[in-house]
Amino acid sequence: MLLDRTKMKLTMKDVEDKEAAKRQRAQAAQERSKQMHDGIMDAWRKIAKMKNSESDTKKLKRVYEAMMAGEISRDPSDAIDKRGKVKAFSKAEALRLYAKLEQRDRDKKIAELLEKLPQNYELIQTWAHLDDFIAAMSKESIIALDTETTGLDVFADEIVGISISLPSADRHCYIPVAHDTDEPQLNREIVLERLRPYLQDNNLRKVLHNAKFDIHMFIRHGVRVQGVHFDTQVAMQILNENEPSKRLKDLATVYLGEPSDTYDALFGKTPFHKITNLRVALAYAAKDTHLTWRLYRFMQHHLDRLPKLRTVYYEIENPLIDVVVEMEQEGFILDIDRAKALGKQMRKEIEALEAQLKQHFGDDVNFNSPAQLSKIFYEDLKLGKHLPPGMKQSTDKNALKVLAEHHEGISVLLEYKALMKLYGTYIDALPKQVKSDGRIHGEFKQDSTVTGRFSSKNPNLQNQPKYVRQIFKAPPGMVLLSGDFSQQEPRLLAHFSGEPLLIEAYRQGKDLYTTAAAELWGLPESECGDGSKWRKMMKTGILAVMYGTGTNTLAKQLGITVEEADDFIKKFYAKYKYVKRWIEGNVEFARKHGYVEMLMGRKRRLPEINSRDEWVRYRAERQATNAIIQGSAAIMTKIAMLKVAELCKRKGWKMVLTVHDEIGVYAPDTITPADVMEFEHTMLHAVELKVPSKSDIEAAYHWGESVNWDAKAKQWKVSDGDVVCYFDTPKEALAAAGAAV
DNA sequence: CGGCTGGGCCAC
DNA sequence: AAACGTGGCCCAGCCG
Numbered sequence: 001m002l003l004d005r006t007k008m009k010l011t012m013k014d015v016e017d018k019e020a021a022k023r024q025r026a027q028a029a030q031e032r033s034k035q036m037h038d039g040i041m042d043a044w045r046k047i048a049k050m051k052n053s054e055s056d057t058k059k060l061k062r063v064y065e066a067m068m069a070g071e072i073s074r075d076p077s078d079a080i081d082k083r084g085k086v087k088a089f090s091k092a093e094a095l096r097l098y099a100k101l102e103q104r105d106r107d108k109k110i111a112e113l114l115e116k117l118p119q120n121y122e123l124i125q126t127w128a129h130l131d132d133f134i135a136a137m138s139k140e141s142i143i144a145l146d147t148e149t150t151g152l153d154v155f156a157d158e159i160v161g162i163s164i165s166l167p168s169a170d171r172h173c174y175i176p177v178a179h180d181t182d183e184p185q186l187n188r189e190i191v192l193e194r195l196r197p198y199l200q201d202n203n204l205r206k207v208l209h210n211a212k213f214d215i216h217m218f219i220r221h222g223v224r225v226q227g228v229h230f231d232t233q234v235a236m237q238i239l240n241e242n243e244p245s246k247r248l249k250d251l252a253t254v255y256l257g258e259p260s261d262t263y264d265a266l267f268g269k270t271p272f273h274k275i276t277n278l279r280v281a282l283a284y285a286a287k288d289t290h291l292t293w294r295l296y297r298f299m300q301h302h303l304d305r306l307p308k309l310r311t312v313y314y315e316i317e318n319p320l321i322d323v324v325v326e327m328e329q330e331g332f333i334l335d336i337d338r339a340k341a342l343g344k345q346m347r348k349e350i351e352a353l354e355a356q357l358k359q360h361f362g363d364d365v366n367f368n369s370p371a372q373l374s375k376i377f378y379e380d381l382k383l384g385k386h387l388p389p390g391m392k393q394s395t396d397k398n399a400l401k402v403l404a405e406h407h408e409g410i411s412v413l414l415e416y417k418a419l420m421k422l423y424g425t426y427i428d429a430l431p432k433q434v435k436s437d438g439r440i441h442g443e444f445k446q447d448s449t450v451t452g453r454f455s456s457k458n459p460n461l462q463n464q465p466k467y468v469r470q471i472f473k474a475p476p477g478m479v480l481l482s483g484d485f486s487q488q489e490p491r492l493l494a495h496f497s498g499e500p501l502l503i504e505a506y507r508q509g510k511d512l513y514t515t516a517a518a519e520l521w522g523l524p525e526s527e528c529g530d531g532s533k534w535r536k537m538m539k540t541g542i543l544a545v546m547y548g549t550g551t552n553t554l555a556k557q558l559g560i561t562v563e564e565a566d567d568f569i570k571k572f573y574a575k576y577k578y579v580k581r582w583i584e585g586n587v588e589f590a591r592k593h594g595y596v597e598m599l600m601g602r603k604r605r606l607p608e609i610n611s612r613d614e615w616v617r618y619r620a621e622r623q624a625t626n627a628i629i630q631g632s633a634a635i636m637t638k639i640a641m642l643k644v645a646e647l648c649k650r651k652g653w654k655m656v657l658t659v660h661d662e663i664g665v666y667a668p669d670t671i672t673p674a675d676v677m678e679f680e681h682t683m684l685h686a687v688e689l690k691v692p693s694k695s696d697i698e699a700a701y702h703w704g705e706s707v708n709w710d711a712k713a714k715q716w717k718v719s720d721g722d723v724v725c726y727f728d729t730p731k732e733a734l735a736a737a738g739a740a741v
Numbered sequence: 742c743g744g745c746t747g748g749g750c751c752a753c
Numbered sequence: 754a755a756a757c758g759t760g761g762c763c764c765a766g767c768c769g
Contacts, residue, residue: 463752550756626758660753
């Protein structure tokens with residue numbers, strides 16, 4: 001190609017221009033570099049003031065120190081935007097620097113791990129070696145066990161290696177079985193067959209960290225682990241529910257004084273089977289069971305001096321692990337056809353509502369965007385003046401309900417938002433979670449809440465709206481038998497406070513809220529029945545007492561003035577003196593001991609109870625009473641689950657869910673009312689309180705749609721007049737939820 | 742496209 | 754300044 005000579009010509013002016021530009025660039029770079037570091041201390045101060053999670057705090061600290069030591073500095077490619085302007089140093093950038101630091105350290109850490117590889121860590125690559133190890137294992141009564149896998153999905157991923165620690169022999173092995181490497185490895189299926197007698201031996205006790213995960217993984221390969229004696233993750237929640245991280249390596253660092261790198265600190269996002277150097281795999285994996293064992297010893301030491309917590313662990317949490325495994329394995333069947341039909345209907349309604357909204361507010365609005373809605377309502381339409389003083393200019397339901405009085409489009413928006421929530425989060429999302437066996441396998445976590453309640457995720461089966469429950473069904477020929485503790489928490493309030501008035505009401509089988517309302521306001525019970533404002537006020541009020549709700553919020557909830565709410569609380573405490581004394585006692589106890597105790601002596605530590613910050617302290621005071629009630633309810637439900645699990649074993653039923661005060665099982669639809677009574681009895685007598693328990697039991701082919709026993713036909717029937725279906729259409733559900741204005 | 746955060750909201 | 758406890762998930766919007 002010919003060069004264009006005209007462009008090659010160099011004039012003096014060109015040279016000067018170029019030099020000037022160069023100077024300018026250098027100057028700009030210097031200026032930027034100065035700007036990049038100028039505001040950095042202010043930025044750090046700002047970041048330090050943010051409410052950072054414990055793990056973020058750790059990371060930020062590391063970056064800060066590295067920066068001050070000159071080990072790392074802002075990356076210009078991160079600190080300067082496209083137009084060449086210096087961006088303010090943010091928490092996000094700091095966290096990115098942390099990732100960079102980690103990346104830099106990774107090789108060093110792995111090299112170190114190899115250097116320090118203990119003599120008693122064994123990489124098992126031959127059958128003779130495996131035989132030798134198994135011979136040693138057969139002399140042990142307890143071992144530590146762990147699996148390495150291709151990922152975290154226990155219904156899709158696979159085992160790539162197994163770690164075992166033998167405590168008395170002090171031998172710690174890793175058996176790689178599916179790494180992507182040319183190094184010698186044993187065959188997974190044969191290894192599992194060789195280990196099977198030991199893994200399934202109830203008398204060979206096992207210690208694991210997050211046992212549920214490994215048990216699921218072994219089940220994927222046809223092995224049902226027995227004899228789980230201790231789970232260091234589950235136990236950690238008993239020993240310190242405020243622990244910021246329960247990852248094994250973090251606990252080892254904190255409690256064993258053994259600084260240990262987490263998986264991603266060493267390998268990032270590389271899945272374990274991609275680790276080709278098996279000695280690296282050994283160093284990491286054998287350390288897992290070794291640390292698990294040491295953590296077990298450490299925890300035993302503390303459980304020895306905390307006998308109540310030992311009982312909570314061994315009598316409730318540990319046996320519950322197997323129950324949860326079974327429950328998650330069973331899964332929940334989704335009625336896909338129904339979900340599809342409902343989805344179609346909802347999409348139609350959503351589209352219609354959207355068309356209306358566009359007429360009201362314009363075509364180019366995303367009605368799911370709080371930012372856009374806020375601009376329209378508060379900047380364009382200036383509706384903020386209609387909000388009561390003190391109410392934030394929000395686009396949440398509360399504010400919109402007020403604004404709906406002043407703009408007719410807003411009630412449409414309320415309906416739209418409620419419908420979108422149901423559709424997006426549930427009706428449309430749930431079918432996508434169905435696994436290859438046609439079921440939803442949500443996760444139930446027994447050790448992830450500070451009060452001891454279960455949490456649930458992927459999907460969360462504990463927050464399914466009533467309207468949505470109908471798309472969950474029982475397998476053919478079975479019903480969903482479920483029982484929920486009626487007024488579980490108020491009963492516990494009566495139990496703990498010893499309030500004679502509350503206890504008496506429950507013992508006489510009266511409706512507590514009606515009785516209490518009549519007593520408090522000196523009204524005849526006929527005026528405080530179901531649906532009366534007095535009963536509602538009492539119900540909300542008792543809840544408020546348990547949750548420590550302030551009078552402002554209570555007033556808002558009940559639609560009364562703050563003075564009236566205040567008056568109610570005063571009256572309530574004057575009448576129920578035991579309740580008042582008990583609540584005050586909880587705070588006192590917490591101040592003195594730093595924790596409160598629930599049923600069986602499970603603890604909720606409240607380190608903030610003596611904080612000088614009033615707001616922080618008050619929160620801890622509310623938590624004190626709430627934790628006793630909520631935590632004791634959780635214990636009660638967990639005990640009931642253990643007993644229902646035994647019942648299930650006897651009857652061949654399968655537990656499928658727990659929702660705080662509710663337990664659900666799949667049972668053949670040939671069960672009789674006698675079976676149902678047995679189920680009810682099991683729940684009611686799981687725990688004996690000072691007040692009787694009550695449970696509402698229902699059998700249903702679809703969750704929430706109870707069927708009745710037809711005594712003549714001797715079967716469960718969905719007879720026209722009898723079936724209790726929550727709602728037929730989304731509209732009815734919304735009306736019931738009070739969303740449609 | 743994945744990670745992260747804020748606003749909002751579902752359950753008990 | 755903040756006064757309703759315990760959770761998890763969706764969407765928007767921003768980041769790389």
